[in-house]
Amino acid sequence: MTASLGLNDEVETLPDRLNAIRGVLRKEYRKRHSYPWLVAYSGGKDSTLLLQLVWEAVAGVQPKERKRRVLVVGNDTLVESPLVIRHLKKSLSVIGSAAEDEGLPIETEITQPCIDQTFWVSVIGRGYIPPTRNFRWCTDRMKILPTNRLLERITHDTKKTVLLIGSRRAESQNRRRTMDRRKVSSKSMNPHGKVKGCRMFSPLADLSDNDVWITLMQRKPPWGGTHRELITLYRNAGGGECPLVLTKEQAPSCGSSSPRFGCWTCTVVQKDRSLRGLIDSGHPEAERMEALFEFREWLLELRENDSNRQSVRRDGNAKQRSDGSRVYGPFKIEIRKQILEKLLKLQHQLDEQLILPAEIECIEDVWWRDEICEDARQSLDRNIPATTSSKWAEPVT
Numbered sequence: 381m382t383a384s385l386g387l388n389d390e391v392e393t394l395p396d397r398l399n400a401i402r403g404v405l406r407k408e409y410r411k412r413h414s415y416p417w418l419v420a421y422s423g424g425k426d427s428t429l430l431l432q433l434v435w436e437a438v439a440g441v442q443p444k445e446r447k448r449r450v451l452v453v454g455n456d457t458l459v460e461s462p463l464v465i466r467h468l469k470k471s472l473s474v475i476g477s478a479a480e481d482e483g484l485p486i487e488t489e490i491t492q493p494c495i496d497q498t499f500w501v502s503v504i505g506r507g508y509i510p511p512t513r514n515f516r517w518c519t520d521r522m523k524i525l526p527t528n529r530l531l532e533r534i535t536h537d538t539k540k541t542v543l544l545i546g547s548r549r550a551e552s553q554n555r556r557r558t559m560d561r562r563k564v565s566s567k568s569m570n571p572h573g574k575v576k577g578c579r580m581f582s583p584l585a586d587l588s589d590n591d592v593w594i595t596l597m598q599r600k601p602p603w604g605g606t607h608r609e610l611i612t613l614y615r616n617a618g619g620g621e622c623p624l625v626l627t628k629e630q631a632p633s634c635g636s637s638s639p640r641f642g643c644w645t646c647t648v649v650q651k652d653r654s655l656r657g658l659i660d661s662g663h664p665e666a667e668r669m670e671a672l673f674e675f676r677e678w679l680l681e682l683r684e685n686d687s688n689r690q691s692v693r694r695d696g697n698a699k700q701r702s703d704g705s706r707v708y709g710p711f712k713i714e715i716r717k718q719i720l721e722k723l724l725k726l727q728h729q730l731d732e733q734l735i736l737p738a739e740i741e742c743i744e745d746v747w748w749r750d751e752i753c754e755d756a757r758q759s760l761d762r763n764i765p766a767t768t769s770s771k772w773a774e775p776v777t
């Protein structure tokens with residue numbers, strides 16, 4: 381069921397199309413209630429243009445009519461490509477300050493996964509193999525749930541919210557199919573699949589890639605500065621983005637083979653073309669990017685070698701496929717320890733935070749519990765007394 385915003389004109393030129401979007405946004409914003417807007421912002425081109433149009437629409441209404449709060453929400457998976465997360469944090473800080481200076485009701489927030497669900501706690505702690513196309517455990521934990529938690533919190537307080545996203549049909553065939561199936565329109569809203577009371581709105585739905593790039597190249601951001609850094613990031617990385625993701629269906633470029641900005645650890649793709657693109661473009665930080673690139677390649681190699689994995693799954697069950705081949709379990713503890721050691725070395729070498737102390741604490745806790753389970757399992761199997769080792773519980777510094 382969609383709620384029409386009532387703008388039916390077909391518009392031909394890009395300025396007309398942009399004006400039509402501003403008009404729809406202004407009309408929705410001026411409605412006589414105070415339900416907040418949340419703008420999904422990844423720092424990529426689509427969400428940047430969306431925010432620009434939202435800003436212009438809100439700035440265009442009388443100050444006394446600016447009653448609805450606008451929250452710009454970015455997501456940090458904690459394994460974002462360092463250049464991308466720096467751009468996201470910097471731009472959100474500039475946006476927040478400029479909005480305050482101009483007296484606009486626009487605020488910013490960054491969501492993160494729960495510490496016990498981060499990439500490193502999953503891989504190094506629980507031994508999950510780095511994500512594959514068929515076992516993409518990361519998108520939910522690191523992108524969808526953190527955003528949904530914030531949405532639920534705000535919707536609980538205000539009863540209703542509007543979530544604005546920069547999705548466009550022209551992004552990919554998958555995106556087009558999903559948007560068509562849900563009858564997404566630039567002039568109407570759809571209910572959020574998971575959060576009751578939240579409606580989703582995609583004002584850019586029918587813009588082309590060219591529309592987006594031309595606008596960003598021709599118009600400076602209303603919060604100050606230029607889009608040069610964003611355009612250079614894309615040029616160097618050679619492509620798209622891993623957007624702020626709300627459902628798996630909406631994440632065709634998250635972990636896809638298209639060049640995109642995503643997690644630097646992403647092993648869903650065989651080749652990380654965005655990191656490679658940055659390195660090959662002779663970026664000033666190419667050497668640092670190369671070190672991350674090599675670490676990711678090493679994770680891929682570890683994943684492909686079955687001897688690195690336990691023969692049973694975390695629940696203690698051995699599993700076979702229908703063809704009789706074995707489904708291996710998580711990484712063995714010694715492999716998880718190797719990953720942590722190498723990651724800490726890399727963190728030291730780059731002088732860049734790659735894993736948080738809180739994640740390490742959580743990892744030690746999971747290891748400690750895994751060791752107890754492992755001892756118990758062995759004692760049942762071999763009828764030997766269980767002994768728990770304390771060495772994993774030592775703080776890792």
Ligand code: SF4
Pocket residue numbers: 457511516518519522523622634635636641642643645646647648
């Ligand atoms: S970029 Fe890759 S690792 Fe990160 S959430 Fe998307 S699929 Fe997962």
